[in-house]
Amino acid sequence: MTQNLPSFDLKRNYQRVREEILEAVHRVLDSQHFILGPEVAAFEEEAARYLEVPHALGCASGTDALLLSLLALRVGPGDEVITTPYTFFASTSCITRLGATPVFVDVEPDSYNLRMDRVLEALTPRTKAVIPVHLFGQMCRLEEIAPTLKERGVALVEDCAQAFGTLRHLDGGILRAGAVGDLSCFSFFPTKNLGAYGDAGMVASRRDDLADRVRNLRVHGAATTYLHDEVGLNSRLDALQAAILRVRLRHVETWNEERRAVADRYRLLFGQKGLLDVVTPPAEQAGTRHIFHQYVVRARRRDELQAFLGERGITTRVYYPLSLHLQPCFRFLGYQEGAFPVSETLSQETLALPMFPELEVAEQERVVEEIGRFYGRG
């Protein structure tokens, strides 16, 4: 009986940082300061420095980071927000939650990210914001839309939930995910490439005015205790999670590099096995540093392949099986099947293979071996 191979293995990762984590947790317990406070402020400062943004504000989750950002921009009924149908639910639910209208545009078949030309075509006088998602850890080419959005007074809200540390090299400079938009939203859900040990999130911003608004909105809209300028949320970062994140932030660069090495090896193995006609590895676009939060291939007969691997103890996942414009809760928007063909095709063809920094060469060889066997190339 061979060992089961999970799609990610948090326990292996924990073993590498266990001592540092326990020390951080004890420090917070000894302080008995659990909500916001110095530990959160220290994490915010360290995260802001890493991302090269002036402001980083912890909150309760990535979903709340998106909601806080749209609240800060005063997005509401009558407003349109352009985003992708091929992503996690929260990138869109924050829009409808506020009574605004999501406007979907299709994605690119190789990067799975929003088509920037289509974003520009979809702008109307009612467009209040655009939410590009740096999906699976690859940064969108924001430089293609940022100047136009700025000129037209449309806010750019980056969904960086899967993208801590991705960037683009541009004309000798660097464009970091999270440092381009007016507001940027991070999730530290445990399985994200920078994960906490519970729910956690963050909003980053270049703008003082918007950062001030988020700072108030996360504590019930009260700049001064018990004086409420507006109705906000209770969405704060726990000191325990902040202390854990401070430890993990020190290692995220190494882990991202390890993810990249795992991705390189998959591609090499697919080539060696002669599988590139049936399995398309994720494309890394010119100038982009993909951090492979997920390693998502396109595969022929995807569902059968997934079942075959599952029977052999290899866990894979489908991100995302149903395009958001076809979700029952968004039916009222009136989109039909066929509206976004690339997104719909991807939802039938993509498969996320095991991907985590500690994944071993022998394990990757086993994955590719079994895929080869499925396609009769064993």
Ligand SMILES: *Cc1c(COP(=O)(O)O)cnc(C)c1O
């Ligand atoms: C995980 C995720 C979110 C939501 O983050 P939570 O912390 O789980 O609320 C939002 N957008 C994308 C693209 C995500 O992957």
